[in-house]
Amino acid sequence: MSTSTVASMPEARYVSVDEVAYAPASDSARILRKHLLTSDRLQIHQTLIRGRGDVGDYGFCATDRAAYVLAGTAALKRADPAEPDTHVGKGHLIVIPSGAQLGEQLSVLSDELVLLEVARALDGGAVPAASRASTARIRSVDPEAVEAYEPAGHAKTRNRCLFVDQHMEIIEGLIERGGGAERHSHRDNEQMLYVLAGAGVPLLIHYPKGAPHGTGGGVPEPLELLVIYSPPLGESQNALA
Numbered sequence: 001m002s003t004s005t006v007a008s009m010p011e012a013r014y015v016s017v018d019e020v021a022y023a024p025a026s027d028s029a030r031i032l033r034k035h036l037l038t039s040d041r042l043q044i045h046q047t048l049i050r051g052r053g054d055v056g057d058y059g060f061c062a063t064d065r066a067a068y069v070l071a072g073t074a075a076l077k078r079a080d081p082a083e084p085d086t087h088v089g090k091g092h093l094i095v096i097p098s099g100a101q102l103g104e105q106l107s108v109l110s111d112e113l114v115l116l117e118v119a120r121a122l123d124g125g126a127v128p129a130a131s132r133a134s135t136a137r138i139r140s141v142d143p144e145a146v147e148a149y150e151p152a153g154h155a156k157t158r159n160r161c162l163f164v165d166q167h168m169e170i171i172e173g174l175i176e177r178g179g180g181a182e183r184h185s186h187r188d189n190e191q192m193l194y195v196l197a198g199a200g201v202p203l204l205i206h207y208p209k210g211a212p213h214g215t216g217g218g219v220p221e222p223l224e225l226l227v228i229y230s231p232p233l234g235e236s237q238n239a240l241a
Helices: 003-008
Strands: 013-016 031-036 043-051 065-071 074-076 087-088 092-098 107-108 112-118 140-141 154-164 169-181 190-197 203-207 221-229
Touching: 013 031, 031 203, 043 190, 043 221, 065 154, 087 140, 092 154
Parallel strands: none
Antiparallel strands: 013 203, 031 043, 043 112, 065 092, 065 112, 074 087, 074 107, 092 140, 154 169, 169 221, 190 203, 190 221
16 A cells, blocks of 8 residues: 555544533523534534423424434423323434424423434535424434344444434444454445443544444443444445445
């Protein structure tokens, strides 16, 4: 491999989540947000909602997004008041369509609710015409209801695909001691890892397209991860590239 090839190879970026400060996300003192990453295709924030009750001042979501519950509990209100609310807690994924007014559909049940939000990046910062406030309903995904699989090129790894659309694929993963992935790269996909449990948590790692990565001889202790691909890789179909 030539020196120029090595010099131009994309490199991983590491974000220590605790070193990023929260900032007010709206006029409400209840909602704080820390910006972790903006890539070519996605934006990743960590959001803290303080206090119990409805979150009516959250606003609407300009683009499709998903929010993984890192801590706390909440209820998703049904469109029909006669139907029971859906409760979500740590490990659940909240899928938020473009235009959905999350604040009107979400009620916090704990003192604090912490979300990892993954959103499609806006081109040029403009709000798409189709992304105005709407009556779109949010929904939740319980990882325990999703079938686990071991992706190609991995060992002692159990993943569950929580969500996939045309923009992103979100996977919850568990790597046992000594397990992990062979060294590889994805030519057409960027990959993000949010380390949920294990050494150095919480940590966000971004692998640009073409950046090599892998665990080599295996991880020294179990790791719990949230894995994000954009565009989707189709990993649950063993489409490791």
